Amino acid sequence: MPKAAKPPLTPEAVYAALLARYGRPRWWPARGPYEVIVGAVLTQNTAWGNVEKAIANFGDGLSPETVGAMPTEELAEVIRPAGFFNQKAGYLKAVTAWYARYGFDAAAARREPLTRLRGELLAVRGIGPETADSILLYAFGFPVFVADAYTARLCARLPINVGKGGYGDVKRAFERALPQSARVYNELHALIVINGKAHCRKRPLCEGCPLVGACEKRGAA
Numbered sequence: 351m352p353k354a355a356k357p358p359l360t361p362e363a364v365y366a367a368l369l370a371r372y373g374r375p376r377w378w379p380a381r382g383p384y385e386v387i388v389g390a391v392l393t394q395n396t397a398w399g400n401v402e403k404a405i406a407n408f409g410d411g412l413s414p415e416t417v418g419a420m421p422t423e424e425l426a427e428v429i430r431p432a433g434f435f436n437q438k439a440g441y442l443k444a445v446t447a448w449y450a451r452y453g454f455d456a457a458a459a460r461r462e463p464l465t466r467l468r469g470e471l472l473a474v475r476g477i478g479p480e481t482a483d484s485i486l487l488y489a490f491g492f493p494v495f496v497a498d499a500y501t502a503r504l505c506a507r508l509p510i511n512v513g514k515g516g517y518g519d520v521k522r523a524f525e526r527a528l529p530q531s532a533r534v535y536n537e538l539h540a541l542i543v544i545n546g547k548a549h550c551r552k553r554p555l556c557e558g559c560p561l562v563g564a565c566e567k568r569g570a571a
């Protein structure tokens with residue numbers, strides 16, 4: 351007899367299971383909104399450890415004023431550990447120029463309507479949906495869910511309804527199901543990353559995964 355399909359999970363059930371296992375995480379490791387913006391750009395296609403090395407190269411000199419005034423070639427050398435450093439130096443210059451519209455003031459950016467701010471960020475060179483949403487959530491505290499690669503992989507393995515599973519589909523499914531809360535989205539994103547590193551890796555380590563009882567792809571992905 352074919353195996354019966356597992357009943358679908360909801361985003362709330364995923365959140366509850368991860369929270370029960372890992373507790374409340376504290377995330378994003380940064381010293382202020384501008385450092386979040388820089389980290390969100392630098393983390394594209396690289397591990398967070400490399401981002402930390404690049405940020406450490408600024409010493410105490412990481413500020414939008416410094417980055418704005420620095421020649422692009424010099425900036426590229428500073429951020430070299432993050433990889434794709436020439437490209438990312440251009441992206442940092444572009445997003446810093448965008449932030450200058452708000453006087454480098456997170457509170458001023460926060461006063462803008464979310465949809466307008468997201469549209470502005472998506473128009474900046476090098477800022478895609480995941481980077482824009484990371485900035486909106488972690489730098490400015492908007493209730494925006496970051497549907498990153500860990501989330502996409504998890505949703506591809508669980509019986510969970512996220513439409514076609516594209517970035518916008520996953521983001522909408524989680525935002526519709528969960529309270530519009532930056533704290534909730536912050537926590538859930540962090541929990542999914544923690545579980546994605548501990549268990550739901552490219553080659554999953556399903557034993558001990560808090561979602562193993564509900565998962566359709568356990569051990570088989």
Ligand code: SF4
Binds near residue numbers: 549551556562563568
């Ligand atoms: S049981 Fe395995 S495949 Fe399923 S969510 Fe957990 S680690 Fe991923």
